[in-house]
Amino acid sequence: MNAKTVAIIGAGPVGLAAAAHVLERGMSPIVLEAGPEAAHAVRQWQHVQLFSPWEYNVDKAxxxxxxxxxxxxxxxxxxxTGGELIDRYLTPLATRTPLREAIRTSSRVTAISRAGFDKAKTKGREQAPFEIRYQNGKGPEVLRADAVIDVSGTWFSPNPAGSNGLPAIGERERAGRIAYGMPDVQGTERARxxxxxxxxxxxxxxxxxxxIDLVRLAGEVSGTQAIWLLRGTDPAKAFGGGSNDKLAARGELGSTFAALVAAGKIRVETGFGVTHLSDSEGRLRISAGSCCGAQSVVADELIVSTGFRPDLSFxxxxxxxxDPAIEAxxxxxxxxxxxxxSCGTVRPHxxxxxxHDEPGFYLAGMKSYGRAPTFLMMTGYEQVRSIVADIAGDKAAAARVELVLPETGVCTRGGVETAGAGCCGGPAKEEPSACCADDETAKKAGRAGCGCS
Incomplete structure (x- = not known):
């Protein structure tokens, strides 16, 4: 058992945590990181303050x-902040512990299979090692491993602006005026x-x-204006649970934003499903419905913060x-x-x-959530603790839940949002098919469920 080699794709917070658990179990981790150093994706948002405190951001192993x-x-x-997470935790973990010998940077995985087995071949498949192909500065490389944990994340696969899941017409041609995710508008991107x-x-x-950052920039530089393009029709849905959120900083973010909207600091355009992007006298016309439709705005820049999707190509x-819809x-x-x-908080799993149907292969971290938006770092730590225990053959530890997650204070039941302490009764504790404590209670009583899923 100790001879097992576990390939880990991605050296972000969850990937490094997975490697720490693998070492602690007496197995050998090999971490393949596409970027030039560990936590490459985190470096893209290092200006952002996390809404979870340090106690939730450090893996125990x-x-x-x-x-x-x-x-x-x-x-x-x-x-x-993301930068402090790197400097005070991730960099020491990657460089001052035995993990430094396990991490291979600038190593982008291009394909994974079973040695000697294509996807269609079954007999003897489980006994064959995984074959991981990756590219580095030396050219193509091949690695074999007994198990694989893919924690490569989704940061570099952002969703496009188009409301149908495809790039809006004209989006690729106007890439110079578009940014994705959460650019540092008050820092490195201030001039833009x-x-x-x-x-x-x-x-x-x-x-x-x-x-919020754009409103602050507007207070410092005249002429700065923020426009919120919302695909839905109810802005309040984005405000979160406020004081009911057990992560205070997350609740405060929604409350602060709601106050700015109420004060007219942010122009709001609802029901705005982007379909076309075009030029307009040296600026960018963003249209919903049709290229020349009635609903459009003109801006200098567009920031697309519509979430991410997993790269499943390799x-x-x-x-x-x-799942065919969520890709989780x-x-x-x-x-x-x-x-x-949508309680925002998902029970530990x-x-x-x-x-999967490929024994020894697991998706974890943000990538395991597919296109869903509610992932928390601490959820990823619990995921890899359980996965590594499973790989090591410790089924009892793999099945055990060792994490209690803070609730958002907001739930959606049948399309109706409710807020309050103990939303949905908290996460389910035992029943694997239950989505929350209320659902678990209902199923134990012989009912179909509580109706929220």
Whole structure:
């Protein structure tokens, strides 16, 4: 068992945590990171303050690995930025512990299969090692492993502006005026956005945070104007649970944003499903409905904060069991599908929900959520703790839940949002098919469920 080699794709927070758990179990991790150094994706949003404090952002196995190095654990109640997460936790973990020997940077995975087996061949498949192909500065390389945990994330696969899931017509041709995710509008990108009219498309935390930063920039540089493009018709849905959110900083983000909207600091365009992008006297015309339709705005820049999607292209020779809509593992998808149930907080889950028809292969971290938006870093830590226990053969530890998640204070039941402490009764504790405590109670009583999923 100790001879097992576990390939981990991605050296972000969850990938490094997975490697720490693999080491602690006496197995050998090999971490393949596409970027030039660990936490490459986090470096793209290092200006952003997390809405979870340090106590939720440090994996326990990683902390145990760091302890002998003289590492000083941060104040558990302080809120780090992405940059502080890198400097005070991820860089020491990647460079001052035995993980430094396991991480291969500038190593982009291009394909994974079973040695000697294509996707259609079954007999003897489980005994064949995984074959991982990746590119580095030396050219193509091949690695074999007994198990694979893909935690490569979704940051570099943002959703496009088009409301139908495709790039809007004209989007690719106008890439120079478009940014994705959450650019540093008050810092490194200040010159790009200061004094400009900037449209932000999206309703998640990235969109809200970017709009708040633009309002602050407007207070410093005249001529800066923020426009919120919202695909839905009810802006209040984006405000979150406020004081009912057990992550205070997350609740405060929604409350701050709601106040700015109420004060008229942000121009709001609702029901805005982007279809076309075109030029307009040296600026960008953003249209909904049709190229020349009645609903359009003109801006200097567009920031698309519509979430992310997983890159599954290098997994085409593996037998995956994915939900066709969310692109998450089939057992996990019902718990996170925003069409059905949106407590924002998903009950802890692990190897059981994340396994596929390819034994020994797991999706974890943000990538495991597919297109769903509610992932928390601490959820990823619980995922990989369970997965590594499963790989090591410790089924009891793999099935055990070792995490209690803070609730958002907002739930969706049958399309109607409710807010309040103990929303949905909290996460389910035992029943794997239950999406929340209320649903679990109902099923134990012989009913179909509580009606929220």
């Amino acid at each position: 990683a902390a145990r690995l760091l302890a002998p190095t003289g590492w000083n654990s941060p104040d558990p109640h302080a809120y780090p 956005y200061a004094g400009k009219t900037v449209a932000v498309l999206g309703a998640g935390h990235s969109a809200l945070g970017t709009l 997994l085409s020779e593996l037998r995956l069991r994915l 593992p089939a057992a996990l998808a019902p718990l996170i599908d925003p069409n059905e149930h 692990g190897a059981r929900e994340l396994a």
